[in-house]
Amino acid sequence: MTAKITMTTPLVEMNGDEMTRILWQWIKETLIQPYVDLNTEYYDLSLEKRDASNDQITTEAALATKKYGVAVKCATITPNAQRMKEYSLKEMWKSPNATIRSILDGTIFRTPIIVDSVKPFVSTWKKPITIARHAYGDIYKDVEYRVEAPGKAELVFTGENGEVRQTIFEFKGPGLLMSMHNLDRSIQSFARSCFNFALDRKQDLWFSAKDTISKTYDGTFKEIFQQLYEQDYKEKFEAAGIQYFYTLIDDAIARVIRSEGGFIWACKNYDGDVMSDMVATAFGSLAMMTSVLVSPDGYYEFEAAHGTVTRHYYQYQKGTETSTNPMATIFAWTGALKKRGELDGIPELARFADALEQAAIQTIEDGVMTKDLADLSLLSQKKVLNSQAFLSEIRQRLDKILS
Ligand SMILES: NC(=O)c1ccc[n+]([C@@H]2O[C@H](COP(=O)([O-])OP(=O)(O)OC[C@H]3O[C@@H](n4cnc5c(N)ncnc54)[C@H](O)[C@@H]3O)[C@@H](O)[C@H]2O)c1
DSSP, X not given: OOOOEEOSSOEEEEEOOHHHHHHHHHHIIIIITTTEEOOEEEXXXXXXXXXXXXXXXXXXXXXXXXXXXXXXXOOOOOOOHHHHHHTTOSSOOOOHHHHHHHHHOOEEEEEEOOOTTBOOSSTTOOSXXXXXXXXXXXXXXXXXXXXXXXXXXXXXXXXXXXXXXXXEEEESXXXXXXXXXXXXXXXXXXXXXXXXXXXXXXOOEEEEEOTTTSTTHHHHHHHHHHHHIIIIIHHHHHHHTOOEEEEEXXXXXHHHHHSOOOEEEEEOHHHHHHHHHHHHHHHSOGGGEEEEEEOTTSOEEEEEXXXXXXXXXHHHHTTOOOOXXXXXXXXXXXXXXXXXXXXXXXHHHXXXXXXXXXXXXXXXXXXXXXXXXXXXXOOSSOEEOOHHHHHHHHHHHHHHHHO
């Protein structure tokens, strides 16, 4: 066996929870550590460790990403009332992803892993659709209030030059209130990340919002995109033979369903959250969706788009084998290693990551897969394996590619 690949700069490794934490270890042991002398700065973002550190560990992991530039993250539990009890938490800690995003800013790009034998539910889709999700503000940083009794709700802004006050609603009885914010700076960096990513991929960029209803909030998003496009990107897009256009979110959905794919769809934070699950499911499986957060300062955080696969974890705890799909987590590792290789000038690291992706796709093409894909694959001969056996099959193909 040839010598392991050496890394010069640490990769920020953020471990997580439940079934994905188990997969994390297996992926490292089977597919990465035998080939790469892994140099990582390790942060354990399991719910227990977040609770013990009063969630400081999440902030430290995000700051380490700023220091080193590239991170790979395992899926983590976002606590709710039930998790508070299950883990006897001190507090209902915020979503680690939301904390990391608010420190790094930037945009999340989600792209499905396409395998020939798994046909999308939407028959016209031939190429991947990448969802670019704005990763700052809106309902993820909102302030909510439960109105219990009649009263007047007002929006008050106290600025350097005085106060602005607008009536939101005069409540006659119980109801709900919510306020949210965003920043021009963040929207600009969202737009720039999208324009740069489109140029990098040589794919059209669509941006959708609801400016007909939300004239100021969504209208500002639309204006900022248009202004930056005219000012800095129009010529580059024309030279690359690609297009940028804005359309209403409802029209975008209709066009997406009729399209053949192969473009980037920029969405506001909540739209991107929901639409990326829709696109992932329609392409086949949530377990086949990759995700990367690209910050305006050029920091990258790679992860799978899915969660911790709780149902499988409870089975695993009972000693039952599970057929959890590790593809998106493998691609989080390959994405991060490839980027480290590019930034540090280690082409063999990028080549290794490509070979691992190729081996993983080849395995499924050969009819060897996890249970979630078995129902979707068009192949007549299928071998459905548990996660560890599936990883071993990938390793066999990887060894052939590398030999
Ligand atoms: N990025 C993240 O860290 C992230 C994202 C979403 C949810 N979560 C957390 O994950 C936990 C579980 O949430 P959930 O059930 O809504 O989402 P989930 O993605 O874990 O599961 C959703 C559904 O998809 C299936 N699924 C997902 N990934 C799969 C895989 N790799 N192989 C096979 N099947 C797969 C699951 O069995 C389930 O039916 C929650 O605590 C939530 O807070 C974390």
